[in-house]
Amino acid sequence: MADEQAREALEEGARLLTAATEGAVTLRVSATPQPGAATVTAGIDSQDAAILAQGAGAVTRRELNGSSEIVRASVVFRNLDLARRLPLVLHELGHTFGLGHSSRVGDMMWNGPEIYNQFDYSPRERLAMALMLQRSPGNRYPDIDVRLAPAGVGTRTPRTSTWICAER
Numbered sequence: 001m002a003d004e005q006a007r008e009a010l011e012e013g014a015r016l017l018t019a020a021t022e023g024a025v026t027l028r029v030s031a032t033p034q035p036g037a038a039t040v041t042a043g044i045d046s047q048d049a050a051i052l053a054q055g056a057g058a059v060t061r062r063e064l065n066g067s068s069e070i071v072r073a074s075v076v077f078r079n080l081d082l083a084r085r086l087p088l089v090l091h092e093l094g095h096t097f098g099l100g101h102s103s104r105v106g107d108m109m110w111n112g113p114e115i116y117n118q119f120d121y122s123p124r125e126r127l128a129m130a131l132m133l134q135r136s137p138g139n140r141y142p143d144i145d146v147r148l149a150p151a152g153v154g155t156r157t158p159r160t161s162t163w164i165c166a167e168r
Contacts, residue, residue, distance in 0.1 A: 006083040013089040020121045041074045060095035068138025
């Protein structure tokens with residue numbers, strides 16, 4: 001992002017997400033995509049369809065490959081003021097990592113205005129990240145690893161998920 005405050009929020013968010021994963025995932029802010037790395041783009045679009053439909057402050061979209069690995073993501077903020085808010089940036093970067101919404105107030109991934117009082121991921125979110133990093137992408141309860149499943153089982157085409165974060 002060209003705006004200095006928004007870029008600083010992204011850089012701090014990248015630093016905090018990297019720290020939350022204890023360096024297992026390194027997020028860097030760069031003006032150009034890095035070869036071999038998953039790319040996360042960030043921008044502002046008050047006319048984004050999901051933002052308009054939900055009255056959202058931001059929306060994150062992830063694209064997964066056939067192995068359920070996140071290969072790219074985009075974060076769209078409704079306006080520049082929201083892009084400058086570190087808590088919302090952290091929340092959206094959590095979605096780019098693979099986190100969903102939390103049901104617990106006090107978590108960065110809570111989907112309510114209380115996130116603006118948070119400035120880092122909670123201990124339980126850090127634990128969730130650590131546990132996620134121990135599992136194969138796409139592996140869910142009851143621990144059926146799609147890479148070990150018979151041919152024809154599981155999807156082998158890119159999939160996209162969208163996370164809409166309402167501003168209240």
